[in-house]
Amino acid sequence: MFHSLGKYILLLRLSFKKPEKFSVYWSEIMREMVSVGIGSLGIVAIISLFIGAVATIQTAFQLISDFIPKTVVGGITRDSTILEFSPTITALVLAGRVGSAMASQIGTMRVTEQIDALEIMGVNAPGYLISPKIIAGVTMIPLLVIISVCLGLTGGYIACAASQDVSTNDYLRGLTDGFNPVIATVCCVKAVSFGFVITSICSYQGFYVNGGSLEVGQSATRGVVWSCIMILFCDLIISRLLL
Amino acid sequence: MIEVQDVYKTFGENEVLKGITANFQPGKTNLIIGGSGSGKTTLLKCIVGLHEPTKGEVILDGENFTHMNFEQRVPIRTQIGMLFQNSALFDSMTVEQNIMFPLNLFTDQSKSEKLDRANFCLERVNLAGKNKLYPSELSGGMKKRVGIARAISMQPKYLFVDEPNSGLDPLTSILIDELIAELTQEYSITTVVVTHDMNSVMGIGDHIIFLYQGKKWWEGSNKEIAKTDNKELNDFVFASPFMRAAKEKL
DSSP: OHHHHHHHHHHHHHHTSOOSOHHHHHHHHHHHHIIIIIHHHHHHHHHHHHHHHHHHHHHHHHHOBTTBOTHHHHHHHHHHIIIIIIIIIHHHHHIIIIIHHHHHHHHHHHHTTHHHHHHHHTOOHHHHHTHHHHHHHHHHHHHHHHHHHHHHHHHHHHHHHHHOSSOHHHHHHHHHTTOOHHHHHHHHHHHHHHHHHHHHHHHHHHHTOOSSHHHHHHHHHHHHHHHHHHHHHHHHHHHHHHO | OEEEEEEEEEETTEEEEEEEEEEEOTTSEEEEEEOTTSSHHHHHHHHHTSSOOSEEEEEETTEESTTOOHHHHHHHHTTEEEEOTTOOOOTTSOHHHHHHHHHHHHOOOOHHHHHHHHHHHHHHTTOTTOTTOOGGGSOHHHHHHHHHHHHHTTOOSEEEEEOTTTTOOHHHHHHHHHHHHHHHHHHTOEEEEEOOOHHHHHHHOSEEEEEETTEEEEEEOHHHHTTOOOHHHHHHHTOSHHHHHHHHHO
């Protein structure tokens, strides 16, 4: 456990050494950003719309009574979407989609000697392979989470319009009433942390693969599992510290 | 010149290399031969710095490569070209991008200069016009040749080749061997080839080292190998009836 943690920290240190040539790294960063950001937009959009709609319907089911104003549904949906649903569920989905792809890409490069080829050339392999992925993760995952929040709240609006349990006017008023900006800050901190956790853990798992295609698959699985555990752990720590 | 001095390499309890000492001269095709598990690839990886020797030193043109850190090794590594057993081409890049990759990172050449160099290297390995193909679109022999083109793109002083003939038909194997030998002489490169292909041994082995159970068992040239009375080497080289018959005719 401590041996793995030490290896992980040393790998991160190597990943952020001065690049051999910034322009080459920059193009890698752009490529990874497109892969993480644009590549995940579809799945994030679908999940967010449905989660927002379901959250609204379930909140309305539990809270609608003559004694509670209907605007509460919008407020609860907003807070739960911004604080928990969008950052955490988006991150868990991205751990599966982006993280497993990163672990298997780097793992395949390891078992086919492509990483050895980089090292022979004098390239800092962790820097060239891992740092663009981490940078893409900590920039694009927060953007995806922001999009997820917007679509989640839109999903709630569509659910209100379709079901009529809560009027769309009440829902919109609930969204804007009593908004505390701290929850937006917490959401962004979570998104950046989750971006780092997914990309660094999955890259680490891929980088130290030993063996063949079976081990590459296992490393991708380990990367996703550890990312999910660490996402939930970070979620708890950040919520406790910032709220 | 590459000097390997008393190199040992141990993995856990398993001692793979047991005090190897050898010199590899420039302009010559140096071969490391031996049976499976004799330590050939481990020795090659110790020389290029992919493995740290447990004991001993590797000296490249007077500079002790073994005790250098990553930053100190970079200038020397830019003078090293290596062809891997499975070519190790970058899957996400085209042939041209693979060859230009080290040029992009370690030179200040303009794009047209780098492109000219890539085209020259491709012509040199008889693959002109294949610039835009991806590794998945190439045959095994073509991948090896692209690997050689990438290895020579930086005009290396040292060329290391791991099993250049594995998975290739005899004709393609000979073409790859001839290409390695030609490049070695043309640019006076210090070339080290790990192989157990007897055609390579007889065809291009200017200087051969035979490893047996992790030790250097025999050293000589392809002309001397047929006349040796070293039992282990004879058992290895002349294992097949065809090779035994060929030796009797010599």
